[in-house]
Amino acid sequence: MMRFTMTQKVLNLMVDVADSKKEDALISEKLQRLSTEIQALKADNQKQREEISNLNQKIGELQTSQMEGKTRLLSHLEDYQTFSLTVNETSQSIQENQSAGYLKLMDVRNKSGMLINNLKDDVNGLEKEFTDFKKDLLQLQAKQSDGDNAVNETLADIWQNLIAYDNQLRDKIIRLPPEIPGNYxxxxxxxxxxxxxxxxxxxxxxxxxxxxxxxxxxxxxxxxxxxxxxxxxxxxxxxxxxxxxxxxxxxxxxxxxxxxxxxxxxxxxxxxxxxxxxxxxxxxxxxxxxxxxxxxxxxxxxxxxxxxxxxxxxxxxxxxxxxxxxxxxxxxxxxxxxxxxxxxxxxxxxxxxxxxxxxxxxxxxxxxxxxxxxxxxxxxxxxxxxxxxxxxxxxxxxxxxxxxxxxxxxxxxxxxxxxxxxxxxxxxxxxxxxxxxxxxxxxxxxxxxxxxxxxxxxxxxxxxxxxxxxxxxxxxxxxxxxxxxxxxxxxxxxxxxxxxxxxxxxxxxxxxxxxxxxxxxxxxxxxxxxxxxxxxxxxxxxxxxxxxxxxxxxxxxxxxxxx
Known part of the structure; x- marks a missing residue:
């Protein structure tokens, strides 16, 4: 009777060992799949990092473009201030010699009007560009956090929109009545x-x-x-x-x-x-x-x-x-x-x-x-x-x-x-x-x-x-x-x-x-x-x-x- 019991225990142990090997095989298979998925995630993560790096580079380019625009605006302002001094000097000359100075005043006013219009063009364009840039930047940042793959397409859309806004502004400015400086x-x-x-x-x-x-x-x-x-x-x-x-x-x-x-x-x-x-x-x-x-x-x-x-x-x-x-x-x-x-x-x-x-x-x-x-x-x-x-x-x-x-x-x-x-x-x-x-x-x-x-x-x-x-x-x-x-x-x-x-x-x-x-x-x-x-x-x-x-x-x- 004891021999039969021992034999039964040995058989049960052999069955348990067999089951354990099957479980080990399943675990090994799951670990293999998990390793494969981790490798895939690492690859995706690397790709997202590259996209984020490209996005940051393009945002930097936009910011650089914005700074260049501001620099152009400051340059126009300096030109206008210099020109204002010329206008003042010309006005004094006119008071001393009205008949000769009148023609010169008209020329200065015409040039001043052109300069003011150019300045307004740049100011209006930069203000509009900056407003749209901030809106688009917020969208880009949201897409960056989500790993959106449409970043490049969005940047292209921004550029096309800026071109369209610029054309619209130029059309509106052409239709505006001209400034006629003078005393009224x-x-x-x-x-x-x-x-x-x-x-x-x-x-x-x-x-x-x-x-x-x-x-x-x-x-x-x-x-x-x-x-x-x-x-x-x-x-x-x-x-x-x-x-x-x-x-x-x-x-x-x-x-x-x-x-x-x-x-x-x-x-x-x-x-x-x-x-x-x-x-x-x-x-x-x-x-x-x-x-x-x-x-x-x-x-x-x-x-x-x-x-x-x-x-x-x-x-x-x-x-x-x-x-x-x-x-x-x-x-x-x-x-x-x-x-x-x-x-x-x-x-x-x-x-x-x-x-x-x-x-x-x-x-x-x-x-x-x-x-x-x-x-x-x-x-x-x-x-x-x-x-x-x-x-x-x-x-x-x-x-x-x-x-x-x-x-x-x-x-x-x-x-x-x-x-x-x-x-x-x-x-x-x-x-x-x-x-x-x-x-x-x-x-x-x-x-x-x-x-x-x-x-x-x-x-x-x-x-x-x-x-x-x-x-x-x-x-x-x-x-x-x-x-x-x-x-x-x-x-x-x-x-x-x-x-x-x-x-x-x-x-x-x-x-x-x-x-x-x-x-x-x-x-x-x-x-x-x-x-x-x-x-x-x-x-x-x-x-x-x-x-x-x-x-x-x-x-x-x-x-x-x-x-």
């Missing part, structure tokens, strides 16, 4: 009353650069840059008229004129806008109501390149500032140079120089408020803007254009003692230039009521060329000049006339018999020759402090230009 300014009156629609100011008195069309009432930009516009709308017959300034049919600014109070016979209001325009942009005025002839005007002028400018508008009712170190927080529409803090309502002067400030304030429902320019918590302007609305559902608007010589870092705000209405209340700033007699500028006001003719401005605030003498401004040199004046009527109808050599070039109309006080203003742009006499005449008595005048030299006359 216009001033036009409305001859007869018109109602409800686009206003055609058909009596054009100044049109430097011929960009305003008195047949359509449209100003068409020929030279891109920042432009300022002013319009005055007068209305009578107990009517209310809303006016809007449109850029390519988009409302940028508006004003309201109210002659509805029972004893008033006429009223006027002036609005201001500063905005950035491109070649081909169109600017015009539209009214809902009636604009009276003679007193209603439209003007615009191009601001100097490289100077800070601002246009801000009250998009909601503005309450009295909480402290004299803050201003009304007008919402910024344009802020060239980023020197305006719309939260605090403060504009900080970026450099020394002459600055122009315009602000329009509207009051309603029997309210009246004094509004001043403040500098660092103290009044800068010795006179206020003073809208005074009649009781009831009536409004009154008051505007000003003030000029000051300021220093870098000066903080300027519009501060008042009451609530201003939305939309029609605005604030604009632009730097005119350096404080020197090369840019004649002046400002004066009356400190007492006066019926003198011509009007006496007994307080002088600014006169950097000694050209302003209480009753008149005597042009110190040939050029195109801007004049703004405001008249305050007290319990009377008051009409005024801005005259050049005794010829009327602009008018204001106001009536303060219902609300007691009423402001009326206007702006004129006119060509003057040396010693031309500018003064203000009127038909009654002008009240004190708000009755003021300001003006400055825009640019020189060039013989034969824009005649």
């Amino acid at each position: 300014a216009f001033y036009s009156e409305l001859s007869t009353a018109m109602s409800n629609g686009y206003v055609v100011f058909n009596n054009c008195k100044t049109n430097e650069g011929s960009a305003y069309d008195e047949m359509t009432g449209i100003f068409t930009c020929k030279y891109s840059g920042t432009y300022a516009f002013s319009w005055t709308i007068a209305t009578s017959g107990h009517r209310y008229t809303e006016a809007e300034l449109l850029v390519n049919d988009e409302v940028i600014g508006s004003s309201g004129t109210d002659s509805r109070p029972s004893r008033d016979t006429a009223d006027s209001s002036t609005g201001f806008v500063a905005c950035n325009l491109g070649v081909g942009d169109k600017v015009r005025i539209r009214v809902d109501g009636t604009a009276d002839g003679n007193y209603s005007t439209f003007s615009g002028w191009r601001l100097p390149d490289g100077n800070s400018s601002l246009y801000a508008r009250a998009m909601s009712q503005l309450n009295q500032p909480s402290t004299a170190f803050r201003g009304y927080p007008f919402q910024s529409v344009i802020n060239n140079g980023n020197h305006y803090d719309s939260y605090k309502g403060i504009y900080t002067c970026p450099e020394d120089g002459l600055y122009a400030f315009t602000f329009t304030v509207e009051a309603s429902n029997g309210r009246a408020l004094h509004v001043y320019l403040y500098r660092s918590g103290r009044s800068l302007s010795p006179f206020s803007v003073y809208p005074f609305a009649a009781s009831g559902d009536y409004v009154d608007t008051s505007s000003t254009l003030q000029i000051y010589s300021l220093s870098k870092g000066d903080k300027i705000s519009v501060y008042g003692d009451g609530v201003t209405k939305l939309l029609h209340s605005t604030f604009s700033v632009w730097r005119i230039g350096n404080t020197s007699s090369d840019t004649p500028a002046f400002m004066g006001y009356t400190s007492y009521s006066t019926s003198s003719k011509p009007l006496i401005y007994n307080r002088e605030v600014l006169d950097n060329s000694n050209s302003f003498n209480n009753t008149h401004f005597l042009a110190p040199k040939d050029g195109v000049y801007l004049f703004f004046w405001n008249m305050m009527a007290y319990k009377r109808r008051l009409e005024s006339f801005l005259q050049v050599n005794d010829q009327t070039v602009g008018r204001t109309i106001g009536d303060g018999r219902t609300a007691f006080f009423d402001n009326s203003s206007n702006l004129v742009i006119v060509r003057l020759h040396k010693n031309d006499n500018v003064k203000v005449m009127h038909d009654g008595e002008a009240d004190d402090n708000q009755t003021m005048i300001s003006g400055y030299f825009l640019f020189p006359l060039f013989s034969g230009e824009f005649l």
Whole structure:
């Protein structure tokens, strides 16, 4: 029995050994297959490393191409800066010899335009190329991590896309209207009353650069840059008229004129806008109501390149500032140079120089408020803007254009003692230039009521060329000049006339018999020759402090230009 048991155990052991050999054979076979798969994975890994290396090399080539493009752009910028010096030197030569210099100026402007266009081509192309490059780079990096085999095809697609973008840009640039560098300014009156629609100011008195069309009432930009516009709308017959300034049919600014109070016979209001325009942009005025002839005007002028400018508008009712170190927080529409803090309502002067400030304030429902320019918590302007609305559902608007010589870092705000209405209340700033007699500028006001003719401005605030003498401004040199004046009527109808050599070039109309006080203003742009006499005449008595005048030299006359 024991022998049988031992034999059985030996047989079982032999069976186990046989099974073990089979399992060893299976394991050996599996190990062999695993080794083969590992070798295949190593080969694939090597291939992916090679593809990633090629991808990194091509990305490096794209980055090198981008750096070369930036180098070309910097080279163009250096060329442009060098050319700008040439333009400045040429301009000085022109002033010394206008007739000979004019032809040279035209040549320089043509070359400058070509250089600017080339620079714009490179800038636009590089910006587009860089945007697309970043997008494609992100796609390539994602494909790199996934070991995508379509990298080479994607790089080829990028190159084809860049070529297509370049061709599209060139086609668009060819179709763009050309820049026509030059000095641009216009001033036009409305001859007869018109109602409800686009206003055609058909009596054009100044049109430097011929960009305003008195047949359509449209100003068409020929030279891109920042432009300022002013319009005055007068209305009578107990009517209310809303006016809007449109850029390519988009409302940028508006004003309201109210002659509805029972004893008033006429009223006027002036609005201001500063905005950035491109070649081909169109600017015009539209009214809902009636604009009276003679007193209603439209003007615009191009601001100097490289100077800070601002246009801000009250998009909601503005309450009295909480402290004299803050201003009304007008919402910024344009802020060239980023020197305006719309939260605090403060504009900080970026450099020394002459600055122009315009602000329009509207009051309603029997309210009246004094509004001043403040500098660092103290009044800068010795006179206020003073809208005074009649009781009831009536409004009154008051505007000003003030000029000051300021220093870098000066903080300027519009501060008042009451609530201003939305939309029609605005604030604009632009730097005119350096404080020197090369840019004649002046400002004066009356400190007492006066019926003198011509009007006496007994307080002088600014006169950097000694050209302003209480009753008149005597042009110190040939050029195109801007004049703004405001008249305050007290319990009377008051009409005024801005005259050049005794010829009327602009008018204001106001009536303060219902609300007691009423402001009326206007702006004129006119060509003057040396010693031309500018003064203000009127038909009654002008009240004190708000009755003021300001003006400055825009640019020189060039013989034969824009005649």
